[in-house]
Amino acid sequence: MQHKIGAIPFAVRDGRIALLFVTSKRKGRWIFPKGNRKKNESDNKASRREAFEEAGVKGRVFADFPITTVIGKASKPASQKAAVTYYPLLVSTQYDKFPEAKKRERHWILLENAENITAHEDYLNLIRQIRALTPWLLKTVADKKSLPLGRPKRGR
Numbered sequence: 001m002q003h004k005i006g007a008i009p010f011a012v013r014d015g016r017i018a019l020l021f022v023t024s025k026r027k028g029r030w031i032f033p034k035g036n037r038k039k040n041e042s043d044n045k046a047s048r049r050e051a052f053e054e055a056g057v058k059g060r061v062f063a064d065f066p067i068t069t070v071i072g073k074a075s076k077p078a079s080q081k082a083a084v085t086y087y088p089l090l091v092s093t094q095y096d097k098f099p100e101a102k103k104r105e106r107h108w109i110l111l112e113n114a115e116n117i118t119a120h121e122d123y124l125n126l127i128r129q130i131r132a133l134t135p136w137l138l139k140t141v142a143d144k145k146s147l148p149l150g151r152p153k154r155g156r
Contacts, residue, residue: 001070002082005043006034007051007089008067008130009059010111012141017111017134019127020091022055022104030107030117032126034071034084047087055106056098059091062140067129071122086126088137 009020009032021030033054037046044061051057068085109117111134114127130137 002036004034004071004082004084005037005046005050006032006084006086007047007055007061008032008086008126009051009055009057009089009091010130010137011091011108012138015138017130017137018108019111019114019130020055020057020094021107021109021114021117022100025100025103028105029120031071031123032086034086043085043087047089051089052095053099054104056095056101057089057091058093058095059089060144062088062090062137064140065133065136067126067133069122069126069129071126072120088130088133090141 011018011020019032022033023029024031033050035046035050035053037043038049041049043066044063047061048058051059065088066085067087068083070081071084072081107117111127111131114130115124118124118127
């Protein structure tokens, strides 16, 4: 089984968490950015790189809150699964131009509605885990006075 690194891009506004999903390249399934870690690349750097390449966002990785889960590929047999360690990434900037902009769509959704975006059990489990971390994520954001607490700024 492969091990990949991913990011869970999120923003906080009025005490509510919104998540940023992207479409997979082949089936258009709503997913979070993930991929292979490059040689000598830290998990932090890999999750930031994947978030920018696939979703066009930059921000702060919350390394204290990793979530490792098994994610399957919709187009592959059940044996084609990967363990993915996702890191929440508080989005500070969202870019219009990014490496996979022509291959993917993006969609922000409130965490409380996130289960409506997928019927795949692997992502439903991941959303439940994010929901369980909500009190700690909100506290960490509030404790970091230098972190943005509103909508991510737009970049080019």
